[in-house]
Amino acid sequence: MRVTVKLFASFRTGRFEIETVDYPPGTTVADVADVLKLPRNELGIMMINSRHVKLDRVLDEGDTLALFPLLGGG
């Protein structure tokens, strides 16, 4: 199952900005975070295809997953 993963802000340090990765069916957002060694308590904003999701969301073929730390601005 091909999934595009986008990382932002400090999550890019030592990792990547965007990659398309093969994951086994049933992979969740939490699984991806674990593989990338992103501490769960640092995950702020998680989106699949521009919609917010939670850690237990199961990924589908062709999804784009965006992961941000907790951020603010305005």
Add this chain to the structure above:
Amino acid sequence: MDKIARIDMGAAGGPKVTVGDLGEYAGLGGRAMTSLMVAAEVHPLAHPLGAENKLVISPGMLSGTTGSMTGRLSVGCKSPLTGTIKESNAGGQAAQVLARLGYAAVVLEGKPEGDDLYKIVINKDGIQVIVDNSLKLMDNYPLVAKLREEYGDKVAYMTIGSAGERKLLAASIACTDPELRPTRHCGRGGVGAVMGAKRVKAIILDDAGMKMRPPKDPEKYRDANRKFVEGLRKHPVTGEGLPAYGTNVLTNVLNEAGGYPAYNFKSGQFAESANLSGETQAALEIQRGGSATHGCHRGCVIQCSGIYNDKDGNYVTKQPEYETVWSHGGHCGISNLDTVAKLDYMDDNIGVDTIEMGVTIGVAMDAGLAEFGDDAAAIRLMEEVEKGTPLGRVLGSGAAITGKVFGVERVPVVKDQALPAYDPRAVQGIGVTYATTTQGADHTAGYAIATNILKVGGDVDPLKTEGQIELSRNLQIATAAIDSTGMCLFIAFAIMDQPETFQALLDMLGSFHGITMTGDDVVALGKKVLSAERDFNTRAGFTKHHDRLPRFFYNEPIAPHNQTFMMKDEELDEVFNW
């Protein structure tokens, strides 16, 4: 802060200064001071540029103390842009200095006859109003440079550029930062035009010989401030994200969420957003010898700003904010940060609101005055504003006027003030705030982005209507209170998530005044401010029918969510029903 100075610019024989006690305004500061005074003293049908309007300048309740983050200044009046009450606030040094000089408010009243231009010097010895026609039509950077030759570097300056003198409706009031750059603006609502109408070009604030304002309970205040700072440093937003990337870290977030309005609100995403992102901007600033971390006033621990240099390492401007990068960037189809930085500099120099100007240029592009994505044309349009040509005056009077003059239907304004960088179709909660705030479209008035998109302080689905009214109501109440304290609004990220940091804020407010403050007191203050503002607007002729978004937000779905603004009118009418 035990006195109020009133300067009657229109007094017979020349401007007259009267310093009095606080009277009915005792204990107020910031937005509470400006809004309660404007509501009580300005005729709601006054012409905003006439003698009946007042420009109220007030440091926050904790400004001028040793408390961290207390450097916000409020400026209030009846807005020439919106016709509503206005509170426009800024960082920079002015609030701290004015507070230490002991003024809870400085009020510019009346309007002089004739063409003379004035500067006002406020120091420990009192207030002087001096004619200085050598400053006429100077823009902010050269103006401050000239004033520094006379008044030096140990003062704070509040100035208007040529836009304020020309009474353009997007005109701002600039406050200098710790390095005396005129980069921190009371931007929104045309407050610079009101200062210009009163023929005041500059206010020089000199606190030499003055001390920090002493708390009633110094020990408790010090302790509360320490806990408050710890809380800000500990929270990922105020302790890491904002210092490292600034507010523009939101470009990628909003674009990813489909709430980034591109090409004058025709798409919720911008293909070239990565070129404009906070990550790109911070790396570029560091690479060019600028800085991605800078505080707008002494005592700031968040340090969300930065210094933007050109490719040769020369200073261009302070780090443009997210809303500026959006308005001059994706909103206009522009993806070059150097262009955005130049436009940010021009805004600061001429003295205009970056949101209003960027949105206006996008509306002008929609009218066919330039192509979307034409960097040079955007700069040319700004030069028209700088020169004060007839076209420049139209553009400098904002998006609503420009849309009318050029026959544009898609004009993103509420109460004639331009919408900021978040599409209300993809973020329903911020649409509630845009529609209903007393200020005209304003994201800071009730920043539903935090809960809708950033998931700070709770979690409300941005694409649904459920929970948005209550959210916007609570945020608008809290914001009106925070805007009165002198605290930077960004503390909200930490106090919404961390009860102990909120308690520290309450303890700072309480120990400073020798009382006990509770959350209920803060809510009561916020409601009092909003009620006064709503009451003024009602008397000025505003009804519930003005608390709506432009029709295109209800009629034109926007990609990628292909959704419209779905809040019902009856729901919007419930926001202030507490």
